[in-house]
Amino acid sequence: MSQNQNRSGDNNLKYAVDIVLCVDTTASMGPTLENVKQSAMSFPNRLAQEMAAKGRGISSLRLKVIGFRDYADCAEDAMVVSPFLRVPDELDSFETTVNALHADGGGDEPESALEALALAIGSDWETGLDRRRHVIVMFTDASAHRLGDPRHTRASTYPQSIPGSLEELYAQWGSGQSRSALVENSAKRLLMFAPESYPWTDIADDWNNTIYFPSEAGEGLEEWEMDQIIATIANSL
Amino acid sequence: MKLNQVLNGYRVVTRPTNADAGKCLWAFAEKGGGEFFLKEFLDPKIPKADSMGTVEDKKRRFAECERFAKRHTDIMAALRADDVHAGNLVLAVDFFAEGTRYYKVTPRVRPADIAARDLDTRGQLVLLKTLVDSLVLLHARGIVHGDLKPENILLAPARKGPLLVAKLIDFDDAYQAGAPPAAEVIGGNPLYGAPEWLRYLRGDRGAQARSLTQAADVFAIGLLIHTYLFGVLPGYGESHESPAAAVLAGAPLAWDPVLGGRIRSLLESLTAADPRARPVIADVAAALDESDVLSREAVSPTPLPAPAPSTPPPGGGAKTSRVLVNTTKTAPRTSSTRLRINLTGKN
Numbered sequence: 389m390s391q392n393q394n395r396s397g398d399n400n401l402k403y404a405v406d407i408v409l410c411v412d413t414t415a416s417m418g419p420t421l422e423n424v425k426q427s428a429m430s431f432p433n434r435l436a437q438e439m440a441a442k443g444r445g446i447s448s449l450r451l452k453v454i455g456f457r458d459y460a461d462c463a464e465d466a467m468v469v470s471p472f473l474r475v476p477d478e479l480d481s482f483e484t485t486v487n488a489l490h491a492d493g494g495g496d497e498p499e500s501a502l503e504a505l506a507l508a509i510g511s512d513w514e515t516g517l518d519r520r521r522h523v524i525v526m527f528t529d530a531s532a533h534r535l536g537d538p539r540h541t542r543a544s545t546y547p548q549s550i551p552g553s554l555e556e557l558y559a560q561w562g563s564g565q566s567r568s569a570l571v572e573n574s575a576k577r578l579l580m581f582a583p584e585s586y587p588w589t590d591i592a593d594d595w596n597n598t599i600y601f602p603s604e605a606g607e608g609l610e611e612w613e614m615d616q617i618i619a620t621i622a623n624s625l
Numbered sequence: 626m627k628l629n630q631v632l633n634g635y636r637v638v639t640r641p642t643n644a645d646a647g648k649c650l651w652a653f654a655e656k657g658g659g660e661f662f663l664k665e666f667l668d669p670k671i672p673k674a675d676s677m678g679t680v681e682d683k684k685r686r687f688a689e690c691e692r693f694a695k696r697h698t699d700i701m702a703a704l705r706a707d708d709v710h711a712g713n714l715v716l717a718v719d720f721f722a723e724g725t726r727y728y729k730v731t732p733r734v735r736p737a738d739i740a741a742r743d744l745d746t747r748g749q750l751v752l753l754k755t756l757v758d759s760l761v762l763l764h765a766r767g768i769v770h771g772d773l774k775p776e777n778i779l780l781a782p783a784r785k786g787p788l789l790v791a792k793l794i795d796f797d798d799a800y801q802a803g804a805p806p807a808a809e810v811i812g813g814n815p816l817y818g819a820p821e822w823l824r825y826l827r828g829d830r831g832a833q834a835r836s837l838t839q840a841a842d843v844f845a846i847g848l849l850i851h852t853y854l855f856g857v858l859p860g861y862g863e864s865h866e867s868p869a870a871a872v873l874a875g876a877p878l879a880w881d882p883v884l885g886g887r888i889r890s891l892l893e894s895l896t897a898a899d900p901r902a903r904p905v906i907a908d909v910a911a912a913l914d915e916s917d918v919l920s921r922e923a924v925s926p927t928p929l930p931a932p933a934p935s936t937p938p939p940g941g942g943a944k945t946s947r948v949l950v951n952t953t954k955t956a957p958r959t960s961s962t963r964l965r966i967n968l969t970g971k972n
Contacts, residue, residue: 398874399823399871399874400865400870401815401823401827401866401867401870442816445866518827518828519809554677555677555678558677559682563669563670563678563685563686563689564669564685564686564689565685565686565688565689566678566685572809574809575809590677593724593725594670594673594677594678594725595670596667596668596669596670597667597668599650599667602627615644616642619642619643619644619645619647620647622647623644623645623646623647
């Protein structure tokens with residue numbers, strides 16, 4: 389093998405894209421959720437087309453879905469987490485997972501979105517290939533409970549890996565020079581389609597590599613918004 | 626930033642988007658009757674007293690912010706609008722921080738709704754010359770643009786007359802020759818990237834930062850000229866995903882068959898695998914100054930056979946229509962260390 393060749397024996401760049409969709413599945417998301425699901429279904433093909441148009445073929449594309457409600461309302465169905473599903477091999481599983489999401493429960497806001505974000509940040513991200521993009525997309529119409537509230541953490545279903553505060557979660561997201569980050573700084577992006585309420589404005593102000601699209605309650609996932617997600621991935625690799 | 630928000634006096638007049646921009650949000654803005662392109666960077670963010678993170682973390686973030694700001698202001702200082710060749714560089718007019726974020730402002734350019742390939746020969750030549758002249762200035766300052774591609778070159782009406790000029794935008798991925806950003810964050814485009822950029826990004830054995838020089842831009846210019854003349858990149862074969870990958874593998878780029886001997890030889894030398902074998906940008910400018918460089922004879926339906934791929938064609942005996950190609954292994958390049966390349970297609 390010449391020095392010009394990489395391990396796989398050719399000169400093409402190998403891109404890895406991991407995407408975690410965090411979807412609020414509480415009752416108020418009803419009209420929005422169907423749009424989110426439809427867009428999620430069309431997402432792999434649209435991304436592949438966009439990447440091909442930019443001369444960036446994806447060597448590894450994995451999608452993960454986290455549906456969340458509220459540990460304070462009903463701990464039993466507060467969180468549904470899929471593993472990373474490889475596309476196209478596991479496209480059927482991805483579609484089944486997305487289809488199974490349904491809007492229900494949650495009570496009044498806030499919801500357990502920060503727990504979902506924490507689980508997303510702690511994902512087993514791809515670390516190989518030439519260049520990586522690790523994207524978390526948050527869809528919610530509500531504010532989030534503060535982390536560490538014992539009324540939630542004592543629930544038997546509450547994941548033990550969740551940090552006890554937003555500060556601790558920030559440390560896991562990290563900045564350019566931080567040593568505690570769980571996500572590769574140059575690879576990570578957090579897109580938030582969320583209202584202007586706690587903690588979304590704080591995160592948008594303080595965390596790097598975040599893109600915040602403030603939304604109104606009841607507003608659907610517009611075509612424009614899916615374009616933003618695809619642009620974020622396709623342009624930044 | 627949000628629609629209608631005012632930042633440092635700039636009012637955001639379009640919905641911010643990250644279309645065609647991986648590391649920022651952008652929108653058009655207005656200030657004092659002028660129209661601007663406003664960019665909000667995603668990273669780094671400036672820590673405030675009540676920001677999240679430890680004291681130590683905030684110190685590191687501050688230091689990172691200072692490096693970021695210095696890199697941008699250094700580029701702004703090196704490229705001044707009053708420079709003789711700067712007329713077609715779309716330079717930043719403002720760089721500021723507001724809240725936790727950094728912003729950069731350039732004048733808004735309203736591009737013409739026409740593709741370069743649809744221009745006549747004179748129009749294409751003006752376009753190429755204005756593009757190359759801009760790069761002459763950048764390269765003379767030791768700056769590599771780092772992300773040359775059609776999206777970063779806007780075709781806009783000249784100040785006077787009906788012709789279009791090439792407005793070069795987006796210097797956010799620019800770097801000093803030989804000192805590029807780290808491989809995991811370096812900008813660039815896989816379709817127009819140079820072989821040495823590809824090797825550096827991949828972390829290939831022997832790939833070194835110092836090999837990334839102005840020659841990487843020169844490789845892209847070779848591809849851009851073809852794109853401007855024919856609307857597409859040269860072919861690079863189904864087994865390769867980019868011209869750079871093909872060149873690294875020793876596969877020939879498939880130039881449009883209409884491409885004549887002179888301009889073909891130029892493009893072949895610009896896209897040589899070895900960056901040290903490519904002409905410098907001033908030589909490209911000189912080649913474009915030659916009479917009839919894009920004439921029907923140069924871009925003709927009877928091209929000469931293609932020489933061996935990725936190697937400079939042998940020197941010839943033509944007296945005038947030549948570009949100078951460096952054959953030495955070390956900088957700096959001088960006329961005495963260059964091989965004369967025949968661009969005429971005639972011996």
